[in-house]
Every structure is written in C-alpha cells, then in structure tokens.
Amino acid sequence: MIESTAWDPHPEPLAVASAPCPEYGSGSLADLLPTLAAGMAVPGMTAALGELTPADRNCVFLIDGLGWEQLRAHPEDAPFMASLLAGSRGGTGRPITAGYPATTATSLASIGTGRPPGEHGLPGYTVRDPATGALMNQLRWQPWTPPQVWQPYPTVFQLAHQAGVHAAQVSSPTFENTPLTRVALSGGTFLGRLTGEDRMDLAAEQLAAGDRSLVYTYYAELDGAGHRYGVDSDTWRGQLMYVDRLVQRLAEQLPPRSALYVTADHGMIDVPFDERHRIDFDEDWELRAGVALLGGEGRARHVYAVPGAAADVLACWREVLGEQFWVASREEAIAAGWFGPRVDERVHDRIGDVLAAARDDVLIIASEREPKESAMVGNHGSMTPAEQLVPLLEVRS
Template identity: 35%
Template sequence: MSFMLPSAPSGTRSVVGVADDLCAALRGESATLPRAESAVLVVIDGLGAISLRGHAGHARSLTAAMTKKDIAQTVFPTTTAAALTSLTTGVWPGEHGLVGYRVRDPERDILVNQLSGWETDGLDPLTWQGAPTIFERAAAGGRATFAVGLAAYAHSGFTRATLRGATFVPAATPEERVETAYALAEQHPGALVYCYLPEVDKAGHKHGVASAEWVAALERIDGALSVRVPPRVGVVVTSDHGMVDVPSHRQVVLEAEHLTGIRHVGGEPRMLHLYAEPDADAARLTVRLRSDLEGVADVVTRTEAVQTGLLGPVVREDALRRIGDLLVIATGVRALYDGTAEDQRNRGMIGQHGALTPEETRVPFLRFGAFAS
C-alpha cells in the first residue's frame, strides 16, 4: 500500500500558522493580515467550513463576507487535543506531541487521555506538551495575553499544557465570552486574546450536525459574534476541526480476530492508534488488517505516517513513541470500535471526527474588525 495525503485546495492556509500570524499583524509584519493594535483569536470548536456554508442562513454574521478562500486546513488527527494544541503553539502534532485523543505512554505502557485525563492519568502539562505556546512567546515580548473560556477549564491539565502564559478569564455564556474577549483587547493595547466556544462541538457530538440542537448552537454563536468589534482590534474566527454524522449502522465493531496481536487500542473511533504486542509480526499484522478493513478504513504504518508528513514535517522522538504501530483512519462515514465496555460508552456519539475527509479537515478562517480591511 502506498498512502497519500488528501490534497487541500490550492493556497489554503494551515491552522498551524494562525497564532503566529496574529502576532505578526500586531507588529505590522504579517503578509496576510493588516496591522491591528490588539488581536483576538476566536475558536469555535467542531465547526467545519463545509457545515458552516451549508447552514449559512443560520450564521449570517459569520458568513456575510465568507468567500471560497476563507478556509484553513487543520492538522491530523482532526481531534481537539491535537488541533487546539497546534493552534496555540504554532507547531504540528508531531512536534508538540499530542498526536491523538488517547495514546500510549511508552514509559508506563498504558493508554492516557490527552484531552481530559491529565490529572487522572498522571500527565505533567509542562513536560508532556513541551512546545512553547504563542502566549508564552507573546508575553516574552512584553504583550498582555488572555484566554477566555468556561470556568471549569481554568485549572485543567489541558489548559496548562496549551494556554500557559495567558491569564485565564472565565465567562459563562458565549455572549459573555465574546464580549469579555473584545473588552480585554480594547483595554490592553497590544494584547493577544484567545476566546474558546465549545457549544457547537458539544451539540454535534450528542445530536449530530444539522440537528435542531446543533443549528441552535450555531445560531447562538453567530449572534454572540455579531457584536461590534472595538476600533483597531483585529479578530480571526476559526476552528480546530469539522465533524461528520455517523449513524449506528455505519459503526464497525472490531472483533477479537481483528485485534489479534494488538496490545492497546487508542485514538478515537474515526482514527485509531493500534499498538502491537512486542512479539507480533508487524508485517503480517499490517497485511491482515488492510485486508480485513478494506473499504472501511486506511491502515497506515507509523513509518508511512512519518514519511508522508501526516503528523507534520517534524516528528520528535517522544512524539514518535506515542504514535500507534498502525493508524486506522476511517474512510467515508464510518467509525470503528474495539468492543470494550469503555469504548461502547462512546457509541452514543453521533457527530464524530478524527479522520481526513474535507468535512473534518477544512475549517473557516474569517476576519473581522481591523483584519477585515
């Protein structure tokens, strides 16, 4: 098998460079953004560009000036842990090391949750994610930096891994978060402000994209972002990934015979990390799984993933050891489960992400305020 990365539309920017571009705009040195006195990065978790365009009538503030070029390409895996970290560090998953949702800690030979398991799984945010954040870099240059989000996230391990260097400011509703972010940008000239809106992602997981609940969440976010941007403040609105709906009849449960020779199943249903037993024949395992999952998923070896740049141009040694021996990337509208009790609990999710479809990889890149000129 010769694996090839799906191509992005010509000229599409990557989310990896967004935060650094904002800082360059504050210095008047960005090649793509006008100069601004302060900058706000708004991340709408789980909002793909295709889904947004398909529901433009429910998001008129967001899509009023949206063109075909107003998109960005997110990273792989298309999951929150990997993509949000790339947005806030400016490096690819192979460099910051958060290469999926659940991965193996090679030192302890256990699976760890890189989104919500920092405390329970014993991960040190300062060492497990070692890349400096954009907030640390901006603060080192004398800029005020803020992160506006839900109070529940203020002291989480994921926040300390990805937002360190920023002063966390809690706000309860989407409207309050946007208003707070804009006020901070206006009150602190030269500031870099991050604003996180998870409502669309949560509605999509529970009810599905285009459900009444998802549409209501999108409308609320759109309303929150319809307020006036303060003078000389530039705003970029983007996302970490998109989402597809996976109905129950498209869910594939891997049986024991499929997982023979597999020690751990990590990742998430649309992108599994498979870790082989130490004595497994890797070549035979790869051939068997490719045959078993033909038409359901692409099965990519760790070596192929690195050689094709799937996780970025640089893969550090510590990140390399966290990547599965095999990556199982769902094709079409499918999700794969390993049949364990823990995994079965996740089968209630309708909206899912992690793979390489355009719905998951293409996200909006919208400019407002000083950046719209």
C-alpha cells in the same frame, strides 16, 4: 486546498499516498497564532498565513466543532458568519486545515503552541505513554502526567506576553487550571466566564486593554450538540444560530486597530448506526489479533501491536478495512507528513504502530471499552474535508 496537497516523493502504498495531508506551514491551525504574533513583532514568529494583514490587536474565537463544510451547508442559520465568507460582499473567509488527527486536544495544542502535532506531542484523543505503556487521554489528562514533560514548548501566548503584548484567554472557568490549558493555551491572563455573552464582552474589553493585544476565546457547546444529536439536527442548528449571534456581538464591539478571527478545531460527520458503518473492534477477532492497545478515536485510530506483531497487524487491518480507511504504519504516516514535517523523538512512540484514518462515513468503535464514544452520532478525527477543513473568518475595525 486539501484536495491538492502535495505528498512526500518516497514510494508508499497507494492507500497511504492517497490521503490528503494537512497544510502544515502554509494553511493550518498551527500557522494562525504565529502569523498574528509576527504582525505584532513578537520575536521568533513567522507569518505563514501571509495574506493576513497585521493588526495591533488580535482576537481568535475558536468554536469547537464548526467545520467549514457544515458552516457552508447552513448559511440561513448563521447569516453573520455566512456574510464573512469569500464570495459574499466584502467577505474573505476561507478554509484552513485542522491537522491530523482532527480532534480537540490535538488542535488546541496546535493553535496554542503554533506547532504541528509531531512537535507538540498531542497526536490523538488517546495515545500510548511510552514511559508507562498505558493509554493517555489527552483531553481529560488521564492518567495524570506532568504537563511540561508531555509538552515542553512555550505557547504563543507566553512568548507574546514576554514581548510586551497583552495576552489573555477568555473561556469557561472550568478550563482555567486543566493540564490541557496549561500546555496549550497558557500565558498572560486567564479570565473565566460562564455565558457566551459575557465571554464576548470581556474579550472585547481585553482587546482594548493593550496597545498590542492577543486574546483567545472559546465556545464548546456546538461540538457537544453534534456528538449527541448530529450535525444536521435541530439541536445543532440551534447552537449554530446562537454562536452566530455571539460572533456578531463580539465583532460589533471591536476596539480600533483590531482583527477578529473566527475558526474551529475540527469539523464533524454523522455516522449511521449499523454494522456496516460501525465496525466493532471488541467483536472483531481479526482486528483484535496481535493488538495490545487500541487508541485514538473511531475515525482516527492508533493501534499498538504486541511485540513483534506490527507487520501482521498492518497487513490484517489493510485487508479487513479495505478502501474504507487509509491504513498506514507509523513510519509511513510520519514520512507522509500526517503529523507535520517532523516528529520529535519524545513523540515518536506515542504514535500507533498502525494508523487507521476513515475515508468513508464509517467508525471503528469499541462498544465494551468505549461505550460513550461508541454511541456518538457525530464524529471526527480523520482527513476528509468534512472533518479537516475549518473556517478562517476575519472581521476588522
């Protein structure tokens, strides 16, 4: 798993080489849908997760913010999902890696396109648009950018639909026409439902609607509870209990010849509210020196230097942040495979001149520029197991 990931053999600074790279091509979110589609004979798909037995009808239920470590820590709150873990009676569930950064927009694009971030081109929460020089929020799609220019690859749902597979997404009506849905999850039919129960029931119906079916459904509120209250709060645990019942509800309705896969886009870690754990970029003149734009998020920063200052910014950030962060130049991070085995040319300059990925329970906040994000209890984005490992649970009928 993530602790034993191999690295590119080219010499790199120790801080970069010690970062555990996501398991692209063998055990990441980007490998799930292509594996399922390959099992349904969709052309061009590769079964990288070869241990998954093909099924005629496949459903992926993505629970926003449900990390593997958080699930393992609360089996009493999620008894049904806990019963699906390897080591439980009949359970085969194991962790896979989200991809870097471990954040929603990046992960949804990875799962929907079947491609790592370096290819699909959503390599962070906010990244610089090389065409305008402005930060682009890829979750909220602000400022607006033509979606198909930003992410031109077809989704697995589109390819499956073209191959005669019944493809459907069942989610909140809010997401139906968003640019992120369009570039990451479109293809076939979108069906909006407000409640989790209605989504589970409709997902089961959509599975039965075709001889070959590929259905995706989604639940966001666990992630929101973690950001606001933390991943061991009563509110978060209440959401975990609820989502466990949703998984069981869907599992009990699976039509014949079906497989349900429960996964997530990232895990989460709580960060204490003090100056040692929350380093404020807006108050730190050393970190600000030579920086034109600060992108990404607290635990996975993209740093864009003023022209000619990239080397100085890299040296400064390494010195100031010490062993609390993995700090890499753009080229070092690309060579190390943080964004996948290749980075498309159109994506290259979206990545920061300098990358800072948290290895301890710390953040680089920006209290003035990002007041809401800086006030969150639970955070994610980096390559630690708590953020990077997500469950892959399986139920078959």
